[in-house]
Amino acid sequence: MPKTVVMPRPIATDARADLATTLDRVASGHVRTISRCISEIENATARASELVAALDPRAGSALVIGVTGVPGGGKSTLVPELARRMARDDRRSAILAVDPSSPLSGGAILGDRIRASEPAGSGLFFRSVASRGSLGGLSRTLDDVVTLLDAAGYGAIVIETVGTGQSEIAVTRLAHTTLLVTAPGLGDEIQAMKAGILETADIIVVNKADSDPRGAVATAETLRNALSFSMRAHGLVEGANPATADRPASWHAPVRVVSALKGDGLEELVGVITAHRDFLAATQGFGEWRRRRRLARFREALRDALAARASADHEGLLRQAEDEVVAGASTPVGAATRIAETLIKNDESAPGRYPSAVVSGIETTDQGAPQ
Numbered sequence: 001m002p003k004t005v006v007m008p009r010p011i012a013t014d015a016r017a018d019l020a021t022t023l024d025r026v027a028s029g030h031v032r033t034i035s036r037c038i039s040e041i042e043n044a045t046a047r048a049s050e051l052v053a054a055l056d057p058r059a060g061s062a063l064v065i066g067v068t069g070v071p072g073g074g075k076s077t078l079v080p081e082l083a084r085r086m087a088r089d090d091r092r093s094a095i096l097a098v099d100p101s102s103p104l105s106g107g108a109i110l111g112d113r114i115r116a117s118e119p120a121g122s123g124l125f126f127r128s129v130a131s132r133g134s135l136g137g138l139s140r141t142l143d144d145v146v147t148l149l150d151a152a153g154y155g156a157i158v159i160e161t162v163g164t165g166q167s168e169i170a171v172t173r174l175a176h177t178t179l180l181v182t183a184p185g186l187g188d189e190i191q192a193m194k195a196g197i198l199e200t201a202d203i204i205v206v207n208k209a210d211s212d213p214r215g216a217v218a219t220a221e222t223l224r225n226a227l228s229f230s231m232r233a234h235g236l237v238e239g240a241n242p243a244t245a246d247r248p249a250s251w252h253a254p255v256r257v258v259s260a261l262k263g264d265g266l267e268e269l270v271g272v273i274t275a276h277r278d279f280l281a282a283t284q285g286f287g288e289w290r291r292r293r294r295l296a297r298f299r300e301a302l303r304d305a306l307a308a309r310a311s312a313d314h315e316g317l318l319r320q321a322e323d324e325v326v327a328g329a330s331t332p333v334g335a336a337t338r339i340a341e342t343l344i345k346n347d348e349s350a351p352g353r354y355p356s357a358v359v360s361g362i363e364t365t366d367q368g369a370p371q
């Protein structure tokens, strides 16, 4: 019998067929495929970028809700309750928790809570997303995961932060509607006011009304007063204010008292989220959000691409610039700018070569810069 030589199939065709299958599965809401794609996005594989690029045109109809607030307020308890109420027959809800297993998050792990409480087949998708260090890493990952889930047909995507600055910023940027969750006795409302966090929230939730009803009402009153000073002076109300002859339409964060545990006030809270969505729709807020998000993603991707190119092709130049920056011979920003310029010039003229004149240019131009 002749020996059969097994020729490897052309990788490109294979990969494309595989990509097409994956895309179909994602579009049809195949949960395991979606989960696997999220892992690829987290690990920033080359295929992940292709996937997200291919899914991008199919995304754009999900409502993204960010849930922020200090640990202990009840975010993890509230999020599945909200997600469940936001789901419609044909539009399931997805929950993303930012790195809930990290020591930063503390407290209970959201995933365990849902797995324990969610009946099989309820259609709620849950996934935690690892932040892997930098803020850039987290916002990139979240952005792509939201595109994936959106394209997969989830109508509402609820993201819980871990209550740290980094994840709050990343999530607030991504979310159409940001909820700030607090509870009586946490004492964080004053801090939230000082840090300007209140202003970034579209809806304020005072949770745990069941265990301390009077405290919850008092906390809500404190927050309302802090928020509504100028609002009342101008005769505006909580929620949506239509445009008038001398004022554009505006939204003022409503404060709602709820019990995530008992379910009190949650239908009303969903009503406020829906009202905010309608406000965004009526004021071109979705278009503006989409524009900002796409531009931010583009700028990040550009930075990534340049940085990847620099470290892959221009290692020596980078090292030298780093040494100069550390030694104080170049300013960090000055050296980075010149490296970028060098890369571009170099690509245009003689790819792969780095004229030493350019490098010594970095050395000399920044002499005397503040150290």
Ligand SMILES: Nc1nc2c(ncn2[C@@H]2O[C@H](COP(=O)(O)OP(=O)(O)O)[C@@H](O)[C@H]2O)c(=O)[nH]1
Residues within 6 Å of the ligand: 069, 070, 071, 072, 073, 074, 075, 076, 077, 078, 107, 108, 207, 208, 209, 210, 211, 258, 259, 260, 261, 262
């Ligand atoms: N009494 C009461 N306890 C709550 C409520 N919501 C959450 N909790 C409890 O508060 C603690 C922190 O809740 P968790 O959802 O983990 O808060 P997170 O850190 O913001 O995610 C847990 O022990 C919850 O059971 C509520 O509405 N009422």
Ligand SMILES: [Mg+2]
Residues within 6 Å of the ligand: 075, 076, 107, 108, 110, 160
């Ligand atoms: Mg939590």
